[in-house]
Amino acid sequence: GAGVSQSPSNKVTEKGKDVELRCDPISGHTALYWYRQSLGQGLEFLIYFQGNSAPDKSGLPSDRFSAERTGGSVSTLTIQRTQQEDSAVYLCASSSPGGFSGANVLTFGAGSRLTVL
Amino acid sequence: AQKVTQAQTEISVVEKEDVTLDCVYETRDTTYYLFWYKQPPSGELVFLIRRNSFDEQNEISGRYSWNFQKSTSSFNFTITASQVVDSAVYFCALSGVRGGSYIPTFGRGTSLIVHP
Numbered sequence: 001g002a003g004v005s006q007s008p009s010n011k012v013t014e015k016g017k018d019v020e021l022r023c024d025p026i027s028g029h030t031a032l033y034w035y036r037q038s039l040g041q042g043l044e045f046l047i048y049f050q051g052n053s054a055p056d057k058s059g060l061p062s063d064r065f066s067a068e069r070t071g072g073s074v075s076t077l078t079i080q081r082t083q084q085e086d087s088a089v090y091l092c093a094s095s096s097p098g099g100f101s102g103a104n105v106l107t108f109g110a111g112s113r114l115t116v117l
Numbered sequence: 118a119q120k121v122t123q124a125q126t127e128i129s130v131v132e133k134e135d136v137t138l139d140c141v142y143e144t145r146d147t148t149y150y151l152f153w154y155k156q157p158p159s160g161e162l163v164f165l166i167r168r169n170s171f172d173e174q175n176e177i178s179g180r181y182s183w184n185f186q187k188s189t190s191s192f193n194f195t196i197t198a199s200q201v202v203d204s205a206v207y208f209c210a211l212s213g214v215r216g217g218s219y220i221p222t223f224g225r226g227t228s229l230i231v232h233p
Contacts, residue, residue, distance in 0.1 A: 033220070040126070042225035043208065056220060091162070102150045102212030102219040103169070108162040 002026075004109035006092050012115045013082055021077045021112045025094030031104060032075050033095075034067060037111070038088040046090075049075060082116045089113050119144045121211050123224035130199050131232050138194040138227045140209030146170075151185065151192045152210040152221065162208065168192065199231045 005024040013019050025032050034046040045059040049069045060066070064083075069075040079086055089111040095104035120143040130136050142151065153165040166176065168185050176183045180197045196203050206228045212221040 035223070040225065042123075043223035045220055045222070048220050089160075093162075102146075102148075102214045102221075103167065104212070104219075104221075105152070105164050105167060106154075106162075106221065107164070108154075110159075110161045 004092055004094055004107055006090075006109035006112050008112055009110065010113045010115075012117065014117050015084060016081055018078065018080045019082055019114060021079075021090050021092075021114070023075045023077070023092030023094075023109060025073065025075070025092070026096070026107055027073075029094035029096045029107070030072060031095045032069060033093045033106060034075070034077050035091045035093065036088045037091055043091065046077070079114075082114075084116045087114055087116045119146075119211050119213060119222040121209050121222055121224035123207075123209055123227050125227045126225070127228040127230065129230045129232065132201060133198050134231075135195065135197050136199050136229065136231075138196075138207050138209075138229065140192045140194065140224060142190050142192065142209070142211045144211060144213055146213035146215060149211060149213045152212075153183070153192075153194050154208045154210065154223075156206040156208065156226070158205070165194075165207075196229075199229075201231050201233050204229060204231045 007022045032049040035043040047067045048056040051072045052069050064080045067077045091111045093106035093108045095106050122141045149170045151168045154162045156162045182195045184193045206226045208226045209224045210221040
């Protein structure tokens, strides 16, 4: 696609429910990143994919969080048993050519705003 | 570990004023990259500039300029003659080339409000 697409754009859920957030990166971008943006907290790194593998999962805040990427394209971030502190905007970004290069410029999606009641 | 500090949480100026957004970083890498991104009220972060650690030349792009100083570990961003459309949250980011440092680390952002 022309840009990074994220869905849903807004999600309101009840505490304890599971949610899935989807990211469709730019076609051909092999690197995909998930960040979380909370009010006043900047961007918190969650997980990075190179192709379908996730060499760095160090940012996932707990075992309730998981992510996968299939076909080197779409990624899904799953939060199980949501808590109120999970409320945030979840941002996905992709980059090319990928690889382990700090020079990569990230293209971001518009984000998925999650509200846990 | 990498760290990016944007000490200014919010800056408010009147149109046509010049404004400088500060960014201070910490890294143990000798090769690294610095970035600025803009997040307008619509939400999507947009890339503005990338510099590598070996290029300390200042850069100017229209009303935007960037001052990179390795001696003070700073990469400041100046907007000259600010406009209302410059209102946004600006993020500074840092990434290295070894281990997990290639994952960009972002500062907390500076919210710039330009009043007409």
